[in-house]
Amino acid sequence: MLTRSQLIGLFVSLACVVLVGWWMAWPRSGLVVYCAHDAVYAEVILKKFTEKTGIKTRVKFDAESTKSLGLVELIEREARHPRCDVFWNNEVLGTMNLQEKNLLQPYKGAGYQRIPNSFKDEAGHWTGFAARLRVIIFYTPNKEKAGEIDRFSIANPLYGTTLTHFSILWQLWGADKTKEWYHDLQEKGAQVQQGNAMVKNAVASGASDWGFTDSDDYFVAVDEKKQVSYAPARVPGGRVIVIPNTVAIIKGTKREEQARQLMDYLLSEEVEMELAQSASRQIPLGPVDTKKLRPEVAALQALVSNAYSLDQRLLKPRAEAIQWLKSGASQKPKK
């Protein structure tokens, strides 16, 4: 049996080994990336970036339900002591919001050049890439029930691409009509889910018959061999909603050169093709070899030219919508 001092020594050694292993596992240096994109896909891309450039990344993802809004507001909160170097958002309005608050640093690199003007900031504060389409997902066996509100699902409009969708409606219909519409949905029994993935799950399982989600979530259901189909979600006027990922460098970054390298990498044809070929089937916005695209992605790409314009004018409706949604007044009024 070991003596007390031997036991203590063994204990301390074990603790040191664990601590060293833990220290090694915890990346101490590297580019801090706040990423609202799905971790499943984003990590693959960032890992390739590290392999290619040797630049390590420390990624902060957000809760599934709150995604981009959480990270946007975190960056705002950290404005005095910015921690983030590069912000990879999965939608555009939140990034524009940060631009308005002067929290982004412009950069027009090689990646910026290849993206069309309608999907990037003129001054280079942010650039869009690899987009998704807002879609209506249907439970195919009950497609005839599409239209029944109590069989409809929507994600919480306070977050993510649903917020973008909601902001567009707010802009087009005005505040009152949008509020009435949302209250009406809830009163008639529409299900408000935690996120787009949950909308997809609800429809794919038949718990709901139709709902708003994103194209990448729709394709997850397709890959799971669920009985689903889709149609593009159109806003009044018939335009579709194409929501790009956006990448921006945060003002005050101490790793500017590395941040630029990452930004160029994310905006490259290689990454857009990678995301297009991945299970998420993101739509490339810059020029790519279309022959290599999957048919379903090519079909989505054809819709991009009819996209509703997502620009600074949407920021005001977005801010008003957020305020209303956060206030609690958006919840189903009690009778």
Add this chain to the structure above:
Amino acid sequence: MRFVIESDLMRALAVAFLATAAGYPGACFLRTVVSRKLRFIFVAVLAGILLTPLLLTGYAYYTHLPALTARTFWLVSVYMGILVLKYLPVGTFILCLNQYSNTRASDFIFHSIKPGWKTTLTYLFKNWRASFLASAAVIFLLAFNEFELASLMTVPTWTVTIFEMQAGGYPLLDSFRGLLKPFLIQLLPLCVLLGIAWKWAAGQAVVAEESLKPLQPWQWIPTIVAFFGVTFIPLGMTTLSAVGGFREVLRNFALGSDILFSVGVSVMVSLLTLCLLSQVRRRNYLCALAIPGLTGSLFIALVLVALFQNDILNRMYDTPVPLTIALTLIFLPMTIVCWFIADRFGKSTSAYLAHYLAEQTHGNKARALHWKITHSPKLLVMLIVFYFAYLELTASALLAPSGSMPVTVRLYKLMHYGKTSGFSAMTILSILVPVLFTMIVLGLEKGVIRRAWR
């Protein structure tokens, strides 16, 4: 953002009383059974239920539950049902501490004299109230603060709402305002619990009773149902769906660094807890450190977010320090209770003699004996802390530093995508790690003790 706290309150109360009532048969079983083997198996089953992560249970049923999401009543009913089964062992263990038992000789005699109903009710009330209230209070706090299952099953609870407020970037003050009502609601059961614990610590000991009546099925059936519902079926379903996914996971083992991070933090939490507990014995007032933990992981996580975002502590915000502190505080109440129970073993005359022998003779056998009686139960407590710290979700999601993702947070994020073989495999592997770690440590301990006895 508003939430209706009253429905959470009623739900938690219902779960508290139902789980306590459901735990009563198991308590009777433990107090009746004579066979040590049978008692050990029963305790192992109860421990299995308690140690099964709610994430696993929720994940297994989750893909079938979307069919219920359109029917809120059934969704909430299933949610409550799972919680009742999950917390049944808590009721069983606490009710075991009760002095009253229908198998005890003195109570047998009481009933044989056929007292009137008033006398009987008074007698039952006097004997039962402490342990029943303690059990209900503990389960209420657990159910009221529950987050993981509610989030996964999209049951709208105050914990999910506050979590989303914080994760969604609401000002911290708003989050704290939202916490005020839940915190005040928890004060009453907290006071009840502290009062009863104080009284019990002062004197009442657990008494093992011999059987007067044979074992009855009603005593063990609820526990078996709970085991199947919370542990066996979810584990079975997940394992079956994981077949074929292991290869994929091991090929691209991104989970490795998450597991390493979680293990590292959990070990730190165990060590920090050990340091605190060694001081608690000498300075009883340090037990007050356990009070924040009784308010739940969400409250503690938010307090630490606020603390570490001020200018002074800001440097340490994006490090594992806030998370380590949070997890230590969260599990301190449970650890202190387990520690005091384990400590009781060290106060017996047999422990005293073992200690005396070890001190005087320094013989290997005497030291092994002393370790086994006095320190082995405490090692078990540390391993329990490690296990729960590893599987904790709420504080981990809010406080994990950039670049590090605790394994439960990754699992939680991925669970929303639905069931895949790869993900099921990740879930099984992730849960196996703390189990294996515990088995290795206990195996090493046993090996060292056995060697000493040769």
Add this chain to the structure above:
Amino acid sequence: MAMSDVLFELLNVTQLTGGVVRLRNITTKIHPGVTAVLGPSGAGKTTLLNLLVGYEKPTSGEVRQNVSATHKLPYFWVPFDLGLWKQHKVIEHLTVLGVNEQKAGEWLKEFDLEEQAAQKASTLSQGQASRLAVARALASEAPLLIFDEPLVHVGPKRMPHYWTVITHYLKERKASLIFSTHDPIIAASFADHGLFLDEGTVQGSGAMDDVLMQVEGGGQNAP
């Protein structure tokens, strides 16, 4: 009398447990040899022995000891609940003391526990358990033994034999024994000194015969 003639000295010792006074302002000495601590149930006998071995600490007052420090085990204690290690085998209770298996077997034989050697202590009857506790104490070869109501569950047929083994041990090793009992016959048969307790106070102490007379006379406070 010099401290060297005294094993233990209690000075104004009071002991409270759970708010109840177990010992009240006791001042007494315990000398080498065989001392019986007598008294009815609740007199404070167990508390006194617990204080001597250090299992309990006095609420007030002082317990001084002059126990031999030359032996590896200065004393061995058989507590009120026997202090057995329930998950260990009977023979392991002796081998843990450093006694080899053969010697341990001999001790077990003396106390009619040879057949139970490989059994776990938890499976023993109360009589067997109390014999094991005593056997363990003797196997320790300590110069001072402290027994709390030893062999209380043992039948009268074999009792004289076990006490013979104990007294033989004490004589051979020149060891001392302090034991509590509520049976004056046992005390009279084996003890040189006596200490009579009642309601937490010392009612009589000294030579065994004198103490027994005091006990029969109703103690110090008897009219």
